[in-house]
Structure formats: structure tokens, C-alpha cells
Amino acid sequence: MNDNDAKRYDVVVVGGGQAGLAIGYFLARQGRDFTILEAATEPAAAWRERWDSLKLFTPARYNALPGLAFPGDPDRYPGRDDVVAYLTDYARHFDLPVELGRHVRSIARSDGGYLVELDDGAYAADQVVVATGPFQIPFVPAMADELDDEVVQLHSTSYRSPHSVPEGRVLVVGGGNTGFQIAEELSASREVHLSIGSRQTPLPQRILGRDLFWYLEATGLIRKTTESRIGRRLSGRETLIGSTPRRLRRKHGVVLHGRAVSAAGSTVALGDGTQVEVDGIVWATGFKVDHSFIDAPIFDSAGRVVHQRGVTESPGLYLLGLTWQHTRGSALLGWVKDDAEHIANQIETLSATVPTEPRAPERVA
Numbered sequence: 001m002n003d004n005d006a007k008r009y010d011v012v013v014v015g016g017g018q019a020g021l022a023i024g025y026f027l028a029r030q031g032r033d034f035t036i037l038e039a040a041t042e043p044a045a046a047w048r049e050r051w052d053s054l055k056l057f058t059p060a061r062y063n064a065l066p067g068l069a070f071p072g073d074p075d076r077y078p079g080r081d082d083v084v085a086y087l088t089d090y091a092r093h094f095d096l097p098v099e100l101g102r103h104v105r106s107i108a109r110s111d112g113g114y115l116v117e118l119d120d121g122a123y124a125a126d127q128v129v130v131a132t133g134p135f136q137i138p139f140v141p142a143m144a145d146e147l148d149d150e151v152v153q154l155h156s157t158s159y160r161s162p163h164s165v166p167e168g169r170v171l172v173v174g175g176g177n178t179g180f181q182i183a184e185e186l187s188a189s190r191e192v193h194l195s196i197g198s199r200q201t202p203l204p205q206r207i208l209g210r211d212l213f214w215y216l217e218a219t220g221l222i223r224k225t226t227e228s229r230i231g232r233r234l235s236g237r238e239t240l241i242g243s244t245p246r247r248l249r250r251k252h253g254v255v256l257h258g259r260a261v262s263a264a265g266s267t268v269a270l271g272d273g274t275q276v277e278v279d280g281i282v283w284a285t286g287f288k289v290d291h292s293f294i295d296a297p298i299f300d301s302a303g304r305v306v307h308q309r310g311v312t313e314s315p316g317l318y319l320l321g322l323t324w325q326h327t328r329g330s331a332l333l334g335w336v337k338d339d340a341e342h343i344a345n346q347i348e349t350l351s352a353t354v355p356t357e358p359r360a361p362e363r364v365a
């Protein structure tokens, strides 16, 4: 398909999660002609894939996208469904042009702008914002293939509740917030082992009656950028919020291990020299980011996108919502607006300097 057959917009946003909606808010305020293409058929798709009992580690007061408070007591810790409801309502509240079920297959430079291709159509845009999420493709280590079929294995994105996992001994692999929360939940009904590959810095959820994020805001740490020394140090270390290995072991009886190193049959060998025979495994082993659908000169030799706070070297092509894109807040509900506003300003500046082509009066599918 070529540009002439494509619908034309000033800006196409790819991805309708919190990052896509936040940039949508600023583009709407600019009066820009834009659309948001979302692959899923329902809003808040990423949050729908998270487990039933998930409680946010950020209190409601820090979960607002620009222009609309997160409902309820500002000090409460909302659940997954509260976020789904909020994001759904957000798009409606600002009448944002979110097109559901529109999976973008490729983005390529074309005629001074971009051609955004889907399976059943294409969009031409002067500028494109890629907001496809920091946690795209569930990652499971190759050793999973060595386990017998009788061992039930699932990635944390498929874990909903203890019913997702068989009775018997369960190994949760992954020492981040997800691994800790799932291990704790399962421990009420099963023997649970947790494999911790690299220890994360434990931080209390509340200190002297205030939430952790209150301190991060008050001290300015949440906005320290990857260009600052402290920002670089913080970005190199994951944090475990509201839990500790000691608490998980003592209070919930979870057996802690080192890194999972190999697997065979129904047994997993762990870095601490132990072996665990398992009935089920939850891989809380994270995600990979995939930007292979972008055909533009924005990658380094290792295939990583080169950008400055989401602004790539391909004029008019931006990323939004990545982990530590600029600060700790970049991939969090309450702070993604900072980067979104920055990108929206870049879009406005570029629109003002680059003469746009005359538009066809009617859009053709």
C-alpha cells in the first residue's frame, strides 16, 4: 500500500495504554488531527493481563493521568480492575480517538513522514508516537523446554489466581515485585519455593505513616533523570516495594533459593545448590521489548532504540512509556505525563517548522 491509499493524520499514536492516552490528552489540547491505534479489542489491555488480586504499589493520589484525578481515597492502593475502569473512563472523558482492534504491523519512513501499516489498511502521518509498552513480550528462559509436560508452567501474565496453578509444590521464578506478590498469594494454599536471580533493593511501602512515593516526590528522586549520577545509579537497581525476602520466608513460609540454573523432567536446579521437584512453575521472569516493526534509522548496533527522552533521530518519530525512558516515573501511571508533555511539545515545534503537504479533502480507507 502507498501513501495515497492511506488515511492521513498529523500524528498517529501506536498503543492505547496509559502512555498512549496521556499523549492523546496533550495532542487533543493542541487541537491536532490524530488517532490512537490499539491492537487489543478492549481498553487497558496490559492491565487486564495482570492477576486478579494485584494491588498497586502507588496510592491513588499518584495514579492520575493528566487532567483527571484517580477516583476514591487518595491514600488507598487501588486494584487491577480500578485501573482498567479508570483508563477506560479516561479515554471517554476526554473523547480521545482510540481505535480498538487495530494492530500495527509496521512503521516506515515515507514521503517526509511515516506510513503506518496494519493488516487491513494503512495510515500516513507526519509524526508517530510509539507507545506500545515497556512490558511487551513475556520472557521465559529456555530451560522451560526441558521440563516434562506434567509440570504446569505459566508466565506471570497468564497467572490470575491460585486456581491457575495445580495443587502441590510450586516454584515461582523471579525475585521482583511480581514474583514476591504471586509467591505470597500461593503460599496460603501450597508449598511455595521462590527463585531469586538477583536481589532487589527492598523498600517499605509506608514510612512514618506516609507512602514511599510521597518521599520520592518530596525529595525529587522520582524525577531524577538518567543523565544525573543518582538517576543512573537508581536505574541500575530494581526495587522491591512493600516486601522483603525475610518477611516472605518467616510470615508466609516461602522457601527461598538462588537463581534457577537448569531444569530436567520435573526438577529445577537452583544456584544455591538445591534441587526442587515441582508440580507447577510460575515464570515471573519479565518481558522483552520489541520494536522490530519500526523501519527507521533509530537503532544502535545492538538493536536498541537510540533516543533522548523518547525523541529519536528520525524526525517526528517518538517513543513513550519505556522504563526509565527519562526518570523512574516514565513507566508509571502518575508520572508518564511528564514525558508525554515533553513529546507533545516536540510535536508542536516540529509541526510549526515543517511545512505539511496539502491534504486530500476526504480520507480514504
Ligand SMILES: Cc1cc2nc3c(=O)[nH]c(=O)nc-3n(C[C@H](O)[C@H](O)[C@H](O)COP(=O)(O)OP(=O)(O)OC[C@H]3O[C@@H](n4cnc5c(N)ncnc54)[C@H](O)[C@@H]3O)c2cc1C
Residues within 6 Å of the ligand: 014, 015, 016, 017, 018, 019, 020, 037, 038, 039, 040, 044, 045, 046, 047, 050, 055, 056, 057, 058, 063, 102, 103, 104, 105, 131, 132, 133, 134, 135, 178, 293, 320, 321, 322, 331, 332, 333, 334
Ligand atoms: C505487575 C505490574 C504491576 C504494576 N504496578 C504498577 C503500580 O502500582 N503503579 C504504577 O504506576 N505502575 C505500575 N506498573 C507499571 C506500569 O504502569 C505499566 O507497565 C503500564 O501498563 C505501562 O503503560 P504503557 O501505556 O506504556 O504500556 P501498556 O499498558 O503495555 O500499553 C501498551 C499498549 O500498546 C498496545 N500495542 C502493543 N503493540 C501494538 C501494536 N503493534 N499495534 C497497536 N497496539 C499495540 C498493547 O495492546 C497495549 O494496550 C506495573 C506493571 C506491572 C507489570
